[in-house]
Amino acid sequence: MSVVGVDLGTMNTVVAVARNRGVDVITNEVSNRATPSLVGFGPKNRYLGEAAKTQEISNLKNTVASLKRLVGRSIKEADIAIEQQYISAPLVDVNGEVGAEVSYLGKKERFSATQLLAMFMGKIKQTTADEIRAPVTNLVMSVPAWFTDRQRRSLITALDIANISVQRLLNDTTAAALGWGITKLDLPSGDEKPRRVMFIDVGHSTFTASVIEFRKGELTVKGTAFDRHYGGRDFDKAIVDHFQKEFLANPKLKLDINTNGRARARVLVAAERLKKILSANQTAPLNIEMLMDDKDVSTSLTRADFESLVEPLLARTTVPLMQALAEAGLTKEDIDIVEVVGGGARVPAIKDRIQEFFGKPLSFTLNQDEAVARGCAFASALQSPIFRVREFVVHDVVSYPIEFIWEKANDIPDEEPNLVVFGKGNTMPSTKVLTFFRKRPFDLEARYYTPQDIPEGMKPWIARFSVKGVKPTIGGPDDYMTCKLRARVNPDGILNLDSAYSVEDQEVEEEIKEEEPKAEAAAGEAMDTDAPAEEVKPKTRKVRKQVRKDNLPVVSAANALEQPAVEDAKEKEGKMSSNDKLVADTEEMKNSLESFIYDTRDKVTKSDSGEEYDGVYVKFSSDADREKILNKLSDIQDWLEDDGYDTTMSAYRTKREEISALVGPIHQRWFEHDQAEREKLQAELAAKAAAKKAAEEAANANATPSADAGADAEMADADPAKSPTVEEVD
CATH class of the missing domain: 2.60.34.10 (Substrate Binding Domain Of DNAk; Chain A, domain 1)
Incomplete structure (x- = not known):
């Protein structure tokens, strides 16, 4: 049974697993601790996670982001128009649920948000299984506290399509609170005043605040409030909109990035980097070469100007805090600790507003990017029979x-x-x-x-x-x-x-339960204990x-x-996964063929610098054989650059076998010679080792005293007249 916790984020997804007597955040195929929450489509296969991020700017119309915010939603909802600002692929209706229209395998396809999320979770499942070397069948996943019944059901359906069962859906801030509280050994117990902590999560798209009371072995959520449209992406968008106006107003540029999706996407990437720089510096540059119309852009932004741009957002910072306190029936003075998580909280202005509201220092004891995933992993471990975890009860609302x-x-x-x-x-x-x-x-x-x-x-x-x-x-x-x-x-x-x-x-x-009769005999009075007790029937x-x-x-x-639709989606997902694997295996076979060509050419090439620089096969082949092989290698390499650039795995395998047929006899002669040389070397080494051992034994034998010498030594010890003496000389 796998013990996995997943923080499904709007921008990135983090996976934590319980192992090695603790909780670890796993890395993906490129050694990143967070995987982009993206799904892309191409003419031959899908791109999931890191692969989708790599080709995102060049394949905007076929790349879908914000999967978490689309699942379980309808195209008619007002929020979908907002989401379209952050998603390049066109959003459409798919059987009553919002989805995306993309070009896949050369034709237009429509996939619902549930299907898209299932694709991404299939990738997360495989990445996790590769890391822990065990199948992933179940997990605990975080969700925003504002998710409705339909959104939660759709998320579970997406996991079902990916053949993953859900142990529990856990609200984001509740998961972070679990990870915080389960390691604390000094929590109050019994009638002691509970420890009250407000957890604030500023994510990529959502701001959430929860007031949580801790006692030994349990946490209770007292109040939760949120702003669904307050997060890192909103700050990034404010920067992009600012530069869009600046570039358009600049008479030397006159560039409107809103008319060019790729240009706006590049500015968005640069804006996110600029925002991070401003978190530690007062000024940050923005330089992009060949942005549009062969024009470069170079500008900068100060922290003060940035905070002025996002002031409408910053003004909303304290609203969820007040709402959470009101729901909990508490005041800010009742809060013992303010714990902040989420990448968006690194913006200094946000931290300043929160700290000013509470009038006390903020706490950052949890990893801001990984706290939620770790909490989910703890929740999974609590339900696992193979892990011993301190009992901790979670009461959400x-x-x-x-x-x-x-x-x-x-x-x-x-x-x-x-x-x-x-x-x-x-x-x-x-x-x-x-x-x-x-x-x-x-x-x-x-x-x-x-x-x-x-x-x-x-x-x-x-x-x-x-x-x-x-x-x-x-x-x-x-x-x-x-x-x-x-x-x-x-x-x-x-x-x-x-x-x-x-x-x-x-x-x-119903039996009437009577109170125990009181003893009427005074102390010291005799009592008749020998008389048998009469059987008393209970009164009813x-x-x-x-x-x-x-x-x-x-x-x-x-x-x-409906279940038939789920089964249909599972079948489609299975076919797409098989196709992805076939494409990946074909590409691997193609790369293997190319490597085999270069390796074989090196081995059969005769150097002009002398025999010591010849390939290892030169001594075991004739000039005619080598010429034939080199011609075959050139022909196949030309084929790879032309007809063989995009073909089947069997075609690549056939070409490799053609080379192997020519090289095989030469390789066998080289192998036999190399094996004989190895055996000869091993025999020489063995002979040297035996000779060395014999010499050591002979030396030891010469150094050992004889039996007669030993007897003489004993006699010398016994007869003082024959023993060595030492005389002191003035």
């Missing part, structure tokens, strides 16, 4: 209040047609039991109670449930059936109707209780992809 709506029963005039079942801030996971009195099957819907809180344009509808098997009870046609429905928001933040059943009032006998009483009777069938419909 429902981000949006959920209400149930149903059709009012005509014969129950006082019945309300709706009820808020899970309020904002309700602990998650949570189960509630709803009771209905009905004579016939009925339907009810779940929806968000405050549609204005969810992303603009998103439908508040969550799910519809049809309860079957309801009928009048045995008392008569006018008697209601009492129906109990168990609604549950699970640890992933997803609403389900776990079960439905009928109950019936029945008269049952008859009471009426609701007893569970029959299970009621429930038909559910939610914002999730």
Whole structure:
């Protein structure tokens, strides 16, 4: 069982695994600790992660970013228009979900956001498996706290398409809090005042603040607030917009980068680098060669000007902080520690605004880029039977209040047609039991109670449930059936109707529990202990209780992809993955053929500088053989540059076999000669070793005293007259 935590980011994705008695962040195929969250498409295959980043600027219209922010969304939502500003590929509707239209394998294709995310997660799965040398079958993944039921379901579906099961979806700041708290040994316990920490995560696209209380072995989220459109990319865009105006206004340039997608993308890359430089310096340069119309641009930006550009964003910094405190029912003075994570928080102006709000130093004890992934890995380890981890309970909260709506029963005039079942801030996971009195099957819907809180344009509808098997009870046609429905928001933040059943009032006998009788005999008085105790029957009483009777069938419909569609997506993903592997193997075979050509040419080439510089095959081949081989190598190299530039793996293999057929006999003669030389050398070394050993034994034998000499020595010791003496001389 793999123990993997994934921080799925808008810009980059970080993967952490539990191993070596700790948690490690793994590196990808180019040794980076974060993988770009990108999917690209080409004429022969897909580009995922680092490969997509490499070709992004040259393949803008076929590269899709912001996968996390697209999944589970509709093309009609207002936020999608905002996302299009950060995504070069055109966004379209794909069976009710937003997706992208790209050119793949030479034709136009449309992929939903769920499919795109599944492609990327397949890459993450393979990268992780290669690193830990074990299959990845399950993981814990972080999600923004503002994700709705539909977005969470779509994310789980994407993982299902990639053949990954979800152990748990964990809110970003909750994951960071888990990673912070699980290592602390000094947390308060019992009736002690809890330690209150506000975790602030400034990511690439979202600003989140959570107030969390810690006690020994547990954390409880008290309040969470967020700004969905406040992050690093918004600061980058402000810089790009500034330079767009500057370049257009410059009479020597007159360049409008908004008319050239590639030019704007290059400025965006430079703007991100400039922003990072300004975090440590007062001025940063921006230089781009051949930006547009063969013109170079060279300019700079000061930190003061940058902060002036992003002032509208900075003014919103404290809003989520105040909202989180209000939801928790606390003041900023109640917060013990302010822990900041997220790459966006490196902007000095953001840190200054947060610190000014709280009036106390900020804490940066966690790795800002990897804290969430590490927390997810800890959450995975807590659920794994193969790791021993300190027990730590996580109590998260429902981000949006959920209400149930149903059709009012005509014969129950006082019945309300709706009820808020899970309020904002309700602990998650949570189960509630709803009771209905009905004579016939009925339907009810779940929806968000405050549609204005969810992303603009998103439908508040969550799910519809049809309860079957309801009928009048045995008392008569006018008697209601009492129906109990168990609604549950699970640890992933997803609403389900776990079960439905009928109950019936029945008269049952219940034992009356009496208090223990007090001893009436005074101390020292005699007590009759020999008399046998009389058997006392327990007292009972008859009471009426609701007893569970029959299970009621429930038909559910939610914002999730139907299983046949999921299976179809899995099949398509399997075919695309196989094609990617075939293309990669073909390219590897082509590179192997090229290397084989150069290596063989070196081995059969006769040098003009003397025999010592000849190739190793020269002594074992004739001039005619070498000429034939060199001609074949030249022909195949010409073929590679022409018809063989893009062909099949079998064609490359055939060409290699043609070279091997000519070189094979020569290689065999060289190999036999080389083997004989090795054996001869080994024999000489063995002979030298044997001679050296014999010489050492002979020397040792000559140095060892004889038996007679030993006897004489013993006699000398026994007879003082024959022993050596030392005389002192003046």
